[in-house]
Each structure stands twice: as structure tokens, then as C-alpha cells.
Amino acid sequence: xxxxxxxxxxxxxxxxxxxxHDEPTTVKDVNLVRIAFLMAPExxxxxELTEPWKAVQGAGWNPQLVSTQAGRIQAFNHLDxxxxxxxDHVLAGDTAxxxxxxxxxxxxxxxxxxxxxxxxxxxxxxxxxxxxxVAAICHAPWTLVEADVxxxxxxxxxxxxxxxxxxxxxxxxxxKVSVCHEGPATLVxxxxxxxxxxxxxxxxAEFAGGQDSGRDTP
Numbered sequence: 001x002x003x004x005x006x007x008x009x010x011x012x013x014x015x016x017x018x019x020x021h022d023e024p025t026t027v028k029d030v031n032l033v034r035i036a037f038l039m040a041p042e043x044x045x046x047x048e049l050t051e052p053w054k055a056v057q058g059a060g061w062n063p064q065l066v067s068t069q070a071g072r073i074q075a076f077n078h079l080d081x082x083x084x085x086x087x088d089h090v091l092a093g094d095t096a097x098x099x100x101x102x103x104x105x106x107x108x109x110x111x112x113x114x115x116x117x118x119x120x121x122x123x124x125x126x127x128x129x130x131x132x133x134v135a136a137i138c139h140a141p142w143t144l145v146e147a148d149v150x151x152x153x154x155x156x157x158x159x160x161x162x163x164x165x166x167x168x169x170x171x172x173x174x175x176k177v178s179v180c181h182e183g184p185a186t187l188v189x190x191x192x193x194x195x196x197x198x199x200x201x202x203x204x205a206e207f208a209g210g211q212d213s214g215r216d217t218p
Contacts, residue, residue, distance in 0.1 A: 033061040035207070036089075036099040038120060038143075041067055042074035043109025046082040047193050048137050049075060052103050055200035059208065064088040064099070068117050076107060091119040095126035101207045102127045106138025106158065115146035125149060131184030135203035138192050141165060153180045155189040177202045 035056045037049065056063040065088045067073050072084040096102070102124065104111070114120040125147040127134050136144060141157040142164065144150050151169030155178050162172040177198040180187045186206050190199035 033059075033101075033207075034099045035061050035063050036066045036096075036102045036123075037063055037105065038066045038102060038114065038123065039073055039105055039107075040110045040113035040117075040120075041069045041071075042076070043107045043113060044073060044075050044105050045107035045110070045138065045193065046075035046077050047196065048105035048107065048140075049085065051196045052105065052135070052137075052200055052203070055204050056103070059204050061100075061207075063103075066091060066094075066123070068114075068120060076109075091117075091123055093119060094123055096123070096130045096132050097126075099127075099132070101133045101203075102135070103203070104134065104136035104140035104143060106136075106140045108139050111140045111142040115143045121147050128183065128185040133186040133188070133203070133207050135188040135199065135206075137190045137195070137199055141189060144187075145170075149185075153182050153187055154178060155180055155187060156191050157189060158191060179206060 037053065039049065053063050065073065065085060067087045068091050070087055070090050072086050074084050075082040104124070121143065124134070124143055128147070128149045134144075136155075136157075138158045139161060141150065141155060141161055144155070145161075145164050145168040148168065150165055154171040154173055155165060156173050156175050157165060159174070165172045174191070176195045177188065177190045179202060180189075188199070188203040188206050190196070
């Protein structure tokens with residue numbers, strides 16, 4: 001049996017939740033903040049999808065699984081197939097307008113496929129152009145390099161990406177979590193699954209701090 005995916009639970013069904021400040025939010029509040037999770041049809045590291053997804057739901061926000069194809073994406077546990085998860089939104093020249101922030105899970109094959117797709121690269125770039133926060137973990141910064149948005153920024157990643165990031169004009173650091181406020185868009189990055197606790201805590205705090213500006217109306 002296929003395990004339930006992050007998109008199998010519709011946050012709009014949630015009647016009451018609490019934020020990290022223990023302040024109640026309503027169903028309407030949940031839908032006001034939409035967080036895009038971008039991934040290829042296959043290759044995402046499962047835990048790098050599911051743990052950030054839970055963190056977003058725990059903040060009372062509405063996560064949306066965005067991909068380049070309709071249906072379900074195939075997650076992996078390293079090299080082994082893991083669960084499949086339903087796609088909420090298929091890219092078709094979209095920009096950041098309909099979302100408040102972006103999460104980029106890793107896995108080796110996942111960002112490698114996304115950086116070859118112009119729709120995905122353009123979607124990522126639009127968050128930086130709009131000044132909306134982005135969080136990326138492990139191999140996901142490959143897509144940031146392709147979008148040419150690391151120049152002048154400090155970030156971390158899986159160590160094998162360090163040269164790519166430096167060649168793209170970024171500064172690579174070996175830290176559990178890095179927060180860069182250079183430019184209009186905040187960028188939160190982490191190295192690997194072992195960093196997920198720090199990654200999730202940090203990006204939720206950074207995303208929450210950026211909600212005052214609101215979301216553009218599509």
C-alpha cells in the first residue's frame with residue numbers, strides 16, 4: 001500500500017491548529033499563506049519533503065506540491081523507491097505570484113531534473129525577483145545555481161555542490177543552517193537530512209517574518 005503523502009491531507013479540512021506562539025488560527029488563516037514545494041516527478045529525498053511539509057502544516061500554513069507533471073511524484077530513500085505523493089499544481093509558466101514562499105527539497109536526481117526544465121528554473125527565479133523567501137536543502141541549490149540567484153549570497157548545501165556554488169558567484173559555508181538576507185529575498189539553506197530540525201525551525205521563523213508583506217493576487 002502506498003503510504004499517505006504530504007498532499008493527501010488537505011489543510012483546508014483542518015478546523016483548528018496552533019502556531020509556534022500557541023495562538024489559534026482558523027481555516028481561513030491556513031489558506032492565506034501558501035508555501036510551494038517544488039520537485040521533479042521523481043528523485044526527491046523523501047524525508048526532505050515530508051519533514052518540511054509537516055513543519056509548514058504545524059505553522060498553520062497551506063503547503064502545495066508543485067511539479068512539472070500531473071499525477072504523483074516518486075520519492076526515494078537514498079537509492080530505494082519510497083512513497084508517492086499527489087501533485088497539487090503543475091507548472092505552466094507560473095511565477096511566485098500565487099505563493100508566499102518556496103521550499104526546495106533535495107535528493108540527487110530531483111534538482112538535477114529540475115535544473116533542465118525552463119519552467120522550474122523560471123519559477124524559482126521569480127521568488128527571488130519578487131523578494132519572497134526560499135528554503136533549499138542538500139542538493140537543491142543546484143537549481144539556484146541554474147537560476148543564477150546565488151551570486152553575492154552565502155549558502156550551504158551538500159558538500160559536492162561547493163564548487164558549483166562558488167563558480168556561480170556564491171559563498172559556500174559548511175554550516176548546519178545558513179540564513180542569507182542579501183538581496184530582496186531571504187535564503188535559508190542546509191546541508192543534509194541530519195540538519196532537518198535546524199532547517200525546519202529556521203525557515204519557518206524566516207517565512208513567518210516575511211508574511212507582513214502579503215501575497216500578490218494572481
